[in-house]
Amino acid sequence: MKTPLFFLLAIFMGITACNNDRANSATKTVNNIPVENNGVHIDYTDTGKGDTTLLFVHGWCINKTYWDNQVDCFNKNYRVVTIDLPGFGKSGKNRRDFNTTIYATDVNAIINQLHLNNVVLIGHSMSGDIILQAAVTNAAKVIGIVGIDNFKSVGVQMTNEKQAEKEYAEAMAAMKKDFKSVAIPYFNDQLFYKTTSAAVRQRIINDVKHADTIVAVKAMVWDKFNEADKLITYGKKLYMLNSDYDPTDVSGLKTKHLPYDLTYIHATGHFPMVEKPNEFNKLLEGIIKRI
Template identity: 45%
Template sequence: MKSLLYLAMVLALCAGISSCKHKKTNLVGGADSGKIAIHNNGVNIAYTDTSNISDTTLFFVHGWAINRSYWAKQLTYFGKRYHIVSIDLPGFGQSGKNRKDWSTRAFASDVDSVIAALKLKRVILIGHSMSGDIVLQAAIDNPDKVIGLVGVDNFNSPGAPQTEQDKKAYAAAVLQLKQHFKRTAIAWFNQQLFSKTTPADIRERVLKDVAKADSVIGVASLEGGNDFNEIAKLKEAKKKLYLINSDVHPVDSTYLIANKIPFKIFYVPGSGHFPMIEHPQVFNMSLDNVILDINKK
């Protein structure tokens, strides 16, 4: 199913707005920077690919309604030690929009296409927000190439059951997005995805990106992951799950423990939903520790 952090946020949004009866970073990849053009079923995938100075690749995948420029500080910090790849998911950023399937499986196949095109071998997948599910599926698709799986402010309650009331409220909230995308999405982000200390310039940056997102794709990408069973997929992946999360929405690890899924959590204190840009130094140190732990295996 869809990550329950998202379900909780949409439920809160539904209750809050209806009754429920900076500087732009130029991170250009693909043909524009002299690198090979990558397509998945005819859809162009814009990406950033640093010099290959390591056999380990950190592969960053952004979250809902944003783009790969959100990883700029990670590229700077880790780029001197590791091979770095980041992409714009199709439908967002500079990637193509010419398809109708916006499911988790379709987005994972985009990641698969980049791994194959760049001939990556030792990959640590790092997925923010909705892309936690996307990189999880990509890890399943590439068992011999993916050595690490990292979620960023996601997997907050994997395996928790959804009631019929939950499902109806989620559907009602999605309907609100369909009818008033910009207003609804901005209200959702303001109410649920920023902390009290999120800087004003970061709020402005995120809200601008959300406001200009394609509304049809934005809604479809949320609906396309609602049946993704995270616990079942984590069992299938057979990978330790690393989480770098805000402490605003602490992880409920009940079902991870019950299903004997190995995991390790690093919290970024005081961060909202975007720890990689809100507290990049703490985030980067946490990811450093994740990489150290992965390399111990």
């Protein structure tokens, strides 16, 4: 039986292969233009050139370096931007709230202050809801969104919402009391696949151990964000690149007649961009071409 914390995160949540030789990558530009959102510093990398910008947003308790392989792959044909969400990585954390709604304003701060156009937003895990909200409020500049291992049950009715809320509250209380004892077993038990390498596991667990626990808990607050309603407002196709260790239920998308494009990557856990980067990049390239 899946733990309450699994439910918590589940709520949020003609191709040419890339040459991954880092020596051939475009020069990275890091913070040439300072970006802030209401006084909070947002750290980012800005790489490559092109008419289309790929803006990558990381998931819970990790940071922008998880996209390094994608930066090296795609910056030959696109402008590629990665960001650290405030409270994680090298971004500031001098604010009270850390939730998907305010994180969406951080994404738009990057888009607007760097004067990005024709933006494809690519968000992992909890950042699915972040990029969706950013796209709705910045429709003139965003041409597509791609969810990475998220949007797994859009529009699907909960069988027992009160029980789900109870389990959620219990998980949040347990994390507030002892973050590591709850979060680390959850990652080990639920988010890794049998083929996930020891190096990838160690990297992720290390980042979880060193996360700001106050920020991490606040970032998981359940705001009952309605993905289906927001997708109706968005009015464009939802693209997903999901691991099949936990299948995606598209019945809600079909019932609500929401357009979607689902691509599966096989035999990875919740972090396909670092578990199988070459296969992931090929599949993502196909999605970008379709957008």
